[in-house]
Amino acid sequence: GAVVSQHPSRVICKSGTSVKIECRSLDFQATTMFWYRQFPKKSLMLMATSNEGSKATYEQGVEKDKFLINHASLTLSTLTVTSAHPEDSSFYICSAPTLAAQYFGPGTRLTVL
Amino acid sequence: AQSVTQLDSQVPVFEEAPVELRCNYSSSVSVYLFWYVQYPNQGLQLLLKYLSGSTLVESINGFEAEFNKSQTSFHLRKPSVHISDTAEYFCAVSDEGGYQKVTFGTGTKLQVIP
Numbered sequence: 001g002a003v004v005s006q007h008p009s010r011v012i013c014k015s016g017t018s019v020k021i022e023c024r025s026l027d028f029q030a031t032t033m034f035w036y037r038q039f040p041k042k043s044l045m046l047m048a049t050s051n052e053g054s055k056a057t058y059e060q061g062v063e064k065d066k067f068l069i070n071h072a073s074l075t076l077s078t079l080t081v082t083s084a085h086p087e088d089s090s091f092y093i094c095s096a097p098t099l100a101a102q103y104f105g106p107g108t109r110l111t112v113l
Numbered sequence: 114a115q116s117v118t119q120l121d122s123q124v125p126v127f128e129e130a131p132v133e134l135r136c137n138y139s140s141s142v143s144v145y146l147f148w149y150v151q152y153p154n155q156g157l158q159l160l161l162k163y164l165s166g167s168t169l170v171e172s173i174n175g176f177e178a179e180f181n182k183s184q185t186s187f188h189l190r191k192p193s194v195h196i197s198d199t200a201e202y203f204c205a206v207s208d209e210g211g212y213q214k215v216t217f218g219t220g221t222k223l224q225v226i227p
Contacts, residue, residue: 043219106156
């Protein structure tokens with residue numbers, strides 16, 4: 001099946017710093033990628049849709065200035081958590097769709113101290 | 114708008130026993146249905162999907178799910194579970210073939226007891 005990678009898998013940062021998470025589709029091109037956030041013992045919450053060559057589309061309630069998304073190429077999307085705070089600590093997951101289904105990255109565990 | 118309901122947050126079952134994880138959905142248009150599995154400390158993996166055709170779909174590791182339009186359900190079943198099946202299972206729905214937005218249920222934790 002299709003493979004999606006994320007980097008880093010884990011990151012710990014101090015409050016107030018920014019963190020960048022990369023999402024790559026390894027064996028296919030993705031003009032669209034999705035970013036999700038997963039809270040402990042909760043389902044995945046769609047944060048935004050990343051569009052190659054244009055601005056990301058954010059879901060209601062998601063701060064676009066805090067969660068910056070850049071879809072630089074057909075295989076790479078990045079999520080930057082700016083001025084991170086402890087409440088931003090979470091598991092962030094990206095996905096890239098094919099015609100058949102979405103394929104998910106392994107996730108990035110962000111811990112903000 | 115579409116939504117997915119997984120009524121069981123946890124399902125404990127003894128090894129080699131059968132299991133059913135329930136999923137009900139609501140959608141105003143044609144639906145495409147998915148089951149994803151998340152093993153501890155790992156990302157989501159596609160387990161199986163229904164896009165069209167036969168209402169019974171199977172995975173390579175013995176799971177199956179049946180699309181029931183009249184009951185708006187897509188329950189996941191396995192006749193005999195293994196310890197390695199312990200994981201969180203998410204039912205999901207899309208009205209665009211999975212290519213676009215997917216709405217997830219809250220997940221069911223399957224715990225296989227030796």
